[in-house]
Amino acid sequence: MSKEALTQVFEPFFTTKEAGKGTGLGLSMVYGFTKQSGGNVTIYSELDEGTTVKLYLPRSSEHNDETVLGGTTSNIPVAQKGERILVVEDNADVRTLAVALLSDLGYEIAEAGSAEAALQVMENSAPIDLLLSDVILPGAMNGPDLAAEIERSGPTVKIVYMTGYAKEALNNHVGLDDHTHVTQKPFNKVGLANKIYSVLDEESGALNYPL
Known part of the structure; x- marks a missing residue:
């Protein structure tokens, strides 16, 4: 994707798809879930080449069967x-x-x-x-x-x-x-x-x- 689009991908309702084809909530929901869990998300993209999204989540320190x-x-x-x-x-x-x-x-x-x-x-x-x-x-x-x-x-x-x-x-x-x-x-x-x-x-x- 373009550099301009890359700066907006985590914004709610931002989409590059045609009207009615996307909600613009996918990546922003991923961002919200990750932050809510105490983690982080990064995205790297080259126009006409591809995109890589990485999620970093904290390791659980406890195990409880209950x-x-x-x-x-x-x-x-x-x-x-x-x-x-x-x-x-x-x-x-x-x-x-x-x-x-x-x-x-x-x-x-x-x-x-x-x-x-x-x-x-x-x-x-x-x-x-x-x-x-x-x-x-x-x-x-x-x-x-x-x-x-x-x-x-x-x-x-x-x-x-x-x-x-x-x-x-x-x-x-x-x-x-x-x-x-x-x-x-x-x-x-x-x-x-x-x-x-x-x-x-x-x-x-x-x-x-x-x-």
């Missing part, structure tokens, strides 16, 4: 009534992880890789209690568009968004506000469990698990 993806297995809130969750994420690996974690917590799961596919799931399956959706999705609809469409159709569904960025970084692009429920990527079992439990439970008056 640790699951960054959180302990004790006191994790689980599904109370077999609530049904629709997971919408275009990255198959992230979607598979979310589905596996939530299934292990006792939730019934439906999944989709796009907003359009999610609406078809809504039409052809049992009602859902909560939508867990990536903010940025392929196609004409993003996560908030999907949530708005579901709300217009009538059912009362709780909404939690997944994103690799702070809500403030997305406000100007997708209209998230301070009252929006967001879980940060990369998520772990404990963090995801607490977030889902608290959102589902927020109107019941029961004690919420701390976030």
Whole structure:
């Protein structure tokens, strides 16, 4: 890539692809994940030759069999009534992880890789209690568009968004506000469990698990 592009590759929403072909979030998410983990990322590129990206992550100094993806297995809130969750994420690996974690917590799961596919799931399956959706999705609809469409159709569904960025970084692009429920990527079992439990439970008056 060009030197000019190289100076911007880690900026959110920067892309050299055609409109509609890329979100501009890939490398900036990598940068955010790496920094969040206490590491670093470097990139080297020669125009028309190729690009090398290197990730440097700190070595773990501890091993604990009670640790699951960054959180302990004790006191994790689980599904109370077999609530049904629709997971919408275009990255198959992230979607598979979310589905596996939530299934292990006792939730019934439906999944989709796009907003359009999610609406078809809504039409052809049992009602859902909560939508867990990536903010940025392929196609004409993003996560908030999907949530708005579901709300217009009538059912009362709780909404939690997944994103690799702070809500403030997305406000100007997708209209998230301070009252929006967001879980940060990369998520772990404990963090995801607490977030889902608290959102589902927020109107019941029961004690919420701390976030």
